[in-house]
Amino acid sequence: MLKDLVKSEEFHLCTYVSSEDGKLWQQCVWSQRGKECTEVAKHYITVAAKPEYHPTLLNIINTVVYYSFEDAYRVLQECKECIPESKEVLELADQCMKNSTKGRFPVIVIEGLDATGKTTLTQSLQEILRGALLRSPPGCLSQWRARFDAEPPLIRRAFYALGNYISACDIARESAKSPVIVDRYWHSTAAYAIATEVGGTLESLPSSHSEVYRWPRDLLTPDLVVLLTVRPEERARRLLARGVEKTREEAELEANNLFRQKVEEAYRRIQDPACVVIDASPSKEEVLSEVLLLIQKHCNL
Numbered sequence: 076m077l078k079d080l081v082k083s084e085e086f087h088l089c090t091y092v093s094s095e096d097g098k099l100w101q102q103c104v105w106s107q108r109g110k111e112c113t114e115v116a117k118h119y120i121t122v123a124a125k126p127e128y129h130p131t132l133l134n135i136i137n138t139v140v141y142y143s144f145e146d147a148y149r150v151l152q153e154c155k156e157c158i159p160e161s162k163e164v165l166e167l168a169d170q171c172m173k174n175s176t177k178g179r180f181p182v183i184v185i186e187g188l189d190a191t192g193k194t195t196l197t198q199s200l201q202e203i204l205r206g207a208l209l210r211s212p213p214g215c216l217s218q219w220r221a222r223f224d225a226e227p228p229l230i231r232r233a234f235y236a237l238g239n240y241i242s243a244c245d246i247a248r249e250s251a252k253s254p255v256i257v258d259r260y261w262h263s264t265a266a267y268a269i270a271t272e273v274g275g276t277l278e279s280l281p282s283s284h285s286e287v288y289r290w291p292r293d294l295l296t297p298d299l300v301v302l303l304t305v306r307p308e309e310r311a312r313r314l315l316a317r318g319v320e321k322t323r324e325e326a327e328l329e330a331n332n333l334f335r336q337k338v339e340e341a342y343r344r345i346q347d348p349a350c351v352v353i354d355a356s357p358s359k360e361e362v363l364s365e366v367l368l369l370i371q372k373h374c375n376l
């Protein structure tokens with residue numbers, strides 16, 4: 076078949092052949108009508124080093140999930156002309172010590188979808204542990220949150236990423252004096268960003284060991300991250316009971332069960348530190364006592 080083709084037409088053909096020493100070569104041949112093929116080029120094929128990031132992740136890493144202060148900072152610097160509020164956020168970020176170092180007291184982060192009981196639990200933990208209660212994004216950024224929530228993912232997520240670095244500065248300071256309880260931190264930023272960016276089903280999420288779940292090397296690492304999970308119907312009941320205006324993302328969570336599952340699965344895949352998952356469906360008192368036991372075990376408190 077190929078021989079007939081070669082004799083009748085004039086064309087270039089590339090084939091791959093291996094030499095006796097096991098090397099792989101790309102052989103380019105040229106055929107003229109009715110004549111034997113002529114080798115016109117031969118290239119040695121070498122194995123390329125594995126790319127740092129899988130191609131499918133390139134639209135996530137440092138475009139919706141940021142792994143360094145500089146990367147997030149640079150995005151808001153580019154926005155200063157079109158979003159004047161960026162200047163004020165950058166000024167606050169300038170004041171925070173990059174690579175904030177954690178103090179000697181434990182830092183405990185409470186994560187979870189809206190209405191899983193984070194606010195309730197963190198307030199109780201603050202009282203019992205006589206600690207500091209912080210949140211991300213920190214209060215100093217609250218006035219601009221709606222402004223950046225209206226921006227495209229690249230900018231919005233850079234805002235939240237800088238919020239984590241500013242919170243880290245507060246965490247470092249407070250953890251020198253007492254235990255610190257944090258209501259949402261990098262897990263929320265990464266989980267919501269990944270779940271929003273990755274279309275399709277749960278299977279479309281980057282695999283559990285993907286670098287996309289890697290904790291930023293320059294971001295203060297907490298001692299314990301607790302992920303509160305609640306049955307969807309119980310969460311909906313609590314949301315209703317709370318009667319608070321839903322965020323755009325929360326409305327999305329309610330309307331889109333798959334998005335909610337992707338957020339939760341992304342939370343679970345983040346490593347170093349990974350979340351410790353707690354069923355927060357029981358009563359406030361039961362959830363509180365289970366988390367206190369966890370803190371005693373993990374943080375020797």
Ligand SMILES: Nc1nc2c(ncn2[C@H]2C[C@H](O)[C@@H](COP(=O)(O)OP(=O)(O)OP(=O)(O)O)O2)c(=O)[nH]1
Nearest residue numbers: 188189190194211212235259263264267322324325
């Ligand atoms: N804190 C925080 N929220 C994020 C981030 N990315 C997306 N979100 C979404 C999660 C929530 O649907 C929404 C509001 O989250 P927050 O917990 O900060 O606000 P709020 O305290 O009103 O909600 P919650 O206490 O969780 O019911 O923003 C992020 O990086 N940090």
Ligand SMILES: Nc1ncnc2c1ncn2[C@@H]1O[C@H](COP(=O)(O)OP(=O)(O)O)[C@@H](O)[C@H]1O
Nearest residue numbers: 189190191192193194195313317357358359362
């Ligand atoms: N363990 C619990 N059992 C029943 N209701 C709860 C529990 N924890 C919190 N709630 C109620 O559910 C609603 C949402 O709780 P909240 O702490 O605001 O959640 P989040 O901060 O995660 O959004 C509130 O009305 C709160 O009183």
